[in-house]
Amino acid sequence: MNSSASTKERILTAAELLFAQRGFDGASLRQLTAAAGVNxxxxxxxxxxxxxxxEEVFRRRLDTLNAHRLAALSKVAGQPGTTLETVLDAFIRPALALSSDGSGSLFMRVLARAFAxxxxxLRQFLSENYGHVMRQFTAEFARLLPGLSREELYWRIDLxxxxxxxxxxxxxxxxxKGDVSEATHREQTIAHLIRFAVAGLSHP
Amino acid sequence: MNSSASTKERILTAAELLFAQRGFDGASLRQLTAAAGVNxxxxxxxxxxxxxxxEEVFRRRLDTLNAHRLAALSKVAGQPGTTLETVLDAFIRPALALSSDGSGSLFMRVLARAFAxxxxxLRQFLSENYGHVMRQFTAEFARLLPGLSREELYWRIDLxxxxxxxxxxxxxxxxxKGDVSEATHREQTIAHLIRFAVAGLSHP
DNA sequence: CAGGGAATCAAACGATCGTTTGAGCATACG
DNA sequence: CGTATGCTCAAACGATCGTTTGATTCCCTG
Incomplete structure (x- = not known):
């Protein structure tokens, strides 16, 4: 464990790793503090x-992740040339940037655990602090998919x-594959996910 | 808790409920046996x-669930008139029938936990015992989607x-909504999921 | 009715959990 | 220099965990 970082930072990093591997209950404070090299x-x-x-493990990542998402969304939301693709890019790209970071590469796994x-x-904490993000994206999806009922839209967004x-x-x-760079791989993944999401959201 | 069923059955039912609510680690044997009314x-x-x-909680449901899935698949796989819709129906309908059962309504939640x-x-146990089911469905998807590379197909199936x-x-x-029957609601849900899956699998 | 294996029971085992305590250490300020 | 203040440390707390034990009860069979 990085012994140059502060104690709080070392704990958060070790917690993120162990929560991803063993879950919130499965990771004990003794394993956690031993891995972090702290008391x-x-x-x-x-x-x-x-x-x-x-909560702090989530806050450290979600504050900046959702800030990036909203910043990207605000650049395209309501604009004339905006498409489903650009809105989905605003949602997906910051998350995959975090996953590629090395530092936060395990956080999305932690988030998936909390999701399941x-x-x-935990759901109340996430809803209270970051619910407005999904609400803003949902509003933009509703604008771009005027043919869908509210119920139908929620269904598709959930899926x-x-x-x-x-x-x-x-x-x-x-x-x-070894012959593509990290950046290229990420761009291909983003394109994959966007195309899949567009198909799932906008099919007739 | 149903006091007429056998002890093993009562334990399995209580375990399914508590595993769905609190997870495998979070549900203790003391809560579990108390809920089941056993020692x-x-x-x-x-x-x-x-x-x-x-493992037994999974086995009790997955044995029949996957048997139903394979039975439905065998009726359509390789046939001339088979479409993505019919194959997906064979995969989805048995699961939603189980969810609507009342008895096994919480099992899919347990399965989602294991998935996350x-x-x-646990992954090795599920792969060893039930991996052949997804393999057979994947083979049929590959047959119906000849334009997709193996890598692309795996991507879409995973999503x-x-x-x-x-x-x-x-x-x-x-x-x-109160004015639709359980059966109608299930059919609508199946139709929803199939249309979404078809769009996600077969988009250009 | 008697015998015996299966099932249930209360109780306890050692291990591990999250948390608290109080002493010891460091650094900064008057 | 003396002393506050923030932090780290080993140790212990009570609670709860999964598991085991040995006695007791149940029920079927001969």
Whole structure:
């Protein structure tokens, strides 16, 4: 573990890794603090409790990830030339950039876990703090797909979200062919996901 | 809890509910046996260990679910009039029938959990025992989509699987409009999922 | 009716969990 | 220099975990 970073940062990085590997319950504070090279009591000292640590793991990544998403969305939302592709790009690209980062490459896996676990407390935390992001994207999808009923739109967004979350949680796991660069691979993946999402959202 | 069923059956039913609600680690054998109305030691007596119980929870549902899927697939696979829709129907309909059963309505949620948790032991168990099912469906998809490369096909199947797993894990949660019957609602959902999957698999 | 294997039971096992404690250390400020 | 303040540390807390034990009850069969 990086011994130059601060204790809080080392704990967050080790927690992200272990939460991705073993889940929130499965990763103990003793494994976690040992991997981070800090004392066991450091978690409760710096974060208050294990639950607060979990929230902070999400906050560290989602604050900037969703800020990037909204920044990209604001550049295209409501504009005349905007298409489904450009809106989906605003949603997908920041997530895959984070996954390619090396630093945050495991976070999408953690997010997929929280997505599958129907834990009420965690869902409420995510909804309260980041629900407005999905709401803004949904509004733009509704504008670009005027033929769909509200119910039909929610259905399709739910399905697309499930597919993207699942796919992005595995990004970085699959070995890419040696003759393409990381950037090229990412662009191809983004194109894949966008085409799939467009087909799922806009089929007749 | 149903006190007329056998102890093993009562344990499996209570385990399915609690695994869906709290996860495999989160549900303790004490909560589980209390909910089932059986003694704490009954789990280790009848199943050997908690891990074996988890496997049995999957086996009880997946044996019949996948048998139904393969039976439906064998009726259409390779036939001249077969389309993507009929193959997807063979895959989706048995799962939603199980979800509508009342008895097994929570199992798809458990399956979605196992899907998100990248637990090696559980994945190996599922792959060894039920991997041939997805292999047969994949072969039929490949036959119906000759224009796609193997890599492209795997990509799309992975995305569709993620979407369907996510959607079916929430089936039964959403309140349906009061004027449609359970059967009608299920048919509409199947139609929804099939159309989405067809669009995701076959877009140009 | 008697005997015996299957099933259930309360109780306890050692291990591990998240959390708390209080002493010890460092660094900065008067 | 003395002393606050922020942080780290080993150790222990009570609770809960999965599992095991040995006695007891149940039920079928001869």
């Amino acid at each position: 066991l009591a450091a978690v409760n000292y710096h974060f208050g409790s294990k639950d607060k640590l979990v 676990e129907h834990d009420d407390h 697309v979200t499930g597919a993207l979350t699942h796919a992005m949680s595995g990004f970085g796991m699959i070995q890419r | 704490l030691a009954a789990v280790n007596y009848h199943f050997g260990s908690k891990d074996k119980l988890v 948790e990248h637990d090696d032991h 569709v699987t993620g979407a369907l797993t996510h959607a079916m894990s929430g089936f039964g949660m959403i309140q349906r």
